Amino acid sequence: xxxxYPLTIFYDASCPVCALEMDHLHTRYTxxxxxxxxxxxxxxxxxxxxxxxxxxxxxxxxxxxxxxxVRGMAVLRLAYAAAGLGWALRPSSAAPLRPVFDAAYxxxxxxxxxxxxxxxxxxxxxxxxxxxRAPADMKACAAGACxxxxxxxxxxxxxxx
Numbered sequence: 001x002x003x004x005y006p007l008t009i010f011y012d013a014s015c016p017v018c019a020l021e022m023d024h025l026h027t028r029y030t031x032x033x034x035x036x037x038x039x040x041x042x043x044x045x046x047x048x049x050x051x052x053x054x055x056x057x058x059x060x061x062x063x064x065x066x067x068x069x070v071r072g073m074a075v076l077r078l079a080y081a082a083a084g085l086g087w088a089l090r091p092s093s094a095a096p097l098r099p100v101f102d103a104a105y106x107x108x109x110x111x112x113x114x115x116x117x118x119x120x121x122x123x124x125x126x127x128x129x130x131x132x133r134a135p136a137d138m139k140a141c142a143a144g145a146c147x148x149x150x151x152x153x154x155x156x157x158x159x160x161x
Contacts, residue, residue, distance in 0.1 A: 005033035008063040013038040016116040016123040028083035073105045
């Protein structure tokens with residue numbers, strides 16, 4: 001059986017929808033099973049991973065520990081499973097629904113930049129709400145009712161120049 005983790009996910013942090021999704025995964029306990037790499041970071045070199053920036057820009061990609069590449073909805077299914085949210089995408093794996101979900105993802109990926117621009121105000125509001133909640137979450141954590149991520153949280157790898 002192939003090992004899926006740690007899974008290195010390449011995402012576009014300049015895309016508000018993509019960044020919000022990766023932030024959400026980043027806050028979940030994943031026992032270091034996800035490594036999030038921002039392909040829009042200055043100095044990022046896709047060729048270092050055997051990929052091109054155009055490939056990465058067209059759809060979400062990830063690398064398994066053995067170097068095999070995963071694309072599209074398969075990446076999201078693996079990432080959600082690592083974050084303990086596999087149940088949320090389980091319907092997308094069912095034989096009759098899989099092609100529909102895969103096609104819907106490809107459609108989103110093709111139009112993610114204008115969709116993200118349109119949703120940016122909502123995403124900013126969500127992030128501001130989350131930032132306002134953070135002090136209360138930290139206070140609750142100090143009191144022993146921790147909702148914040150703990151030591152095993154996903155890591156974000158800074159791209160190396």
